[in-house]
Amino acid sequence: MGNITIEVVNDGNIEPCRELCNELMAFQQSRAVMAPEVFDKMNFDTRMRKSYDHALHTHVVIVRDEGVPVGYAFSTIEEVEQGDDKLPAWAPNQDPAVSKGFYPEWVRFPQKIGFLSNLYLRDGYRSMGLGKKLFAMSMEWLESFDDVDLLFIYVSNGNEDALDFYLKQGFTYSHEVFGGFIKAVYKKRDK
Template sequence: MELHYEVIPDHEIDVCRELCNELMKYQKAKAVIRPELFDSMNFDTRLVPSVHKAMHNYIVVVKDRNELVGYMYANISPKEVYRNDFATFFDMNSVQREAVGCLSQFYIKDEYRQFGVGSKLFSMCMNWLSSFDEVDDYFIFVSNGNDDALSFYQRKGFTISHEILDGFITVLHSKKVSENEHRTNF
């Protein structure tokens, strides 16, 4: 195994198409609440619009030699992006700043889990998100049935805020850690 991590520019997101579509299938297979909602979710309906609406994007792909085996997508977006026809993802009044950070998509092929890939991607994401002074709130939205992901993010310091769409999505939240604090669970 020869893993390497590569930050890619927005205009190269098409390399994530297959993995993003695998993520949507994975989430549907795990879902116990309204799995049919995933039928219309794919690279073109989830990743592309998110990249276009964001103020800043961070896309990291993981390769084993030349094969893509995982990716992570995070963004800094106006908080209003998270109020749309699908759902309102958090109480807009609870977020004081105009922008939020979000770990939006995170997927690693099964055979590459348990090798620290997730922790490495998560650490890269949080380091990137924390570099923005104008953002104090970070969110992760976990689809129902994905208990492994939920536990992973909780071990990394995120707490459950609430559920939306009758439990279809669990919202996890974390506040920016000040320079005087030290986050040891990355």
């Protein structure tokens, strides 16, 4: 490990995250105890690029070692409407009696909601405090929006380390999404 730098993407070029995002999807698939095959169709283009292009506001932070991307965090602010909670085609459990969607019943629509969508570091960079730094930078950005009172993070099944990390950072467990394929944590902002 050489010269570690952390930069905020200001020019809209998120392409340096492509390989990292694809690694994250493969990592999540390797950890999944429920429906790992669902990750076969998840990649940079179907997840990060699509979300980046459709979000109201976006924030991407990249960690580089000697200029090579080794980690990133991706956050969004989105205007969520009633009905945005519908089950996507890739959801492994389509039974509405069992499968809650992205939001719990107490969320009122419409509203702007902040999301920490991805946080990933390659092996060898995970115990250097970089994850906490990426998380802190993402939270600072998300909390800079006065009209955003609710933050969500969705954790793939089997990734208990990530879930524990977010709970230790002050987030609260909310519910299982799509019958347990994803676990949702949230934070209400006090103003």
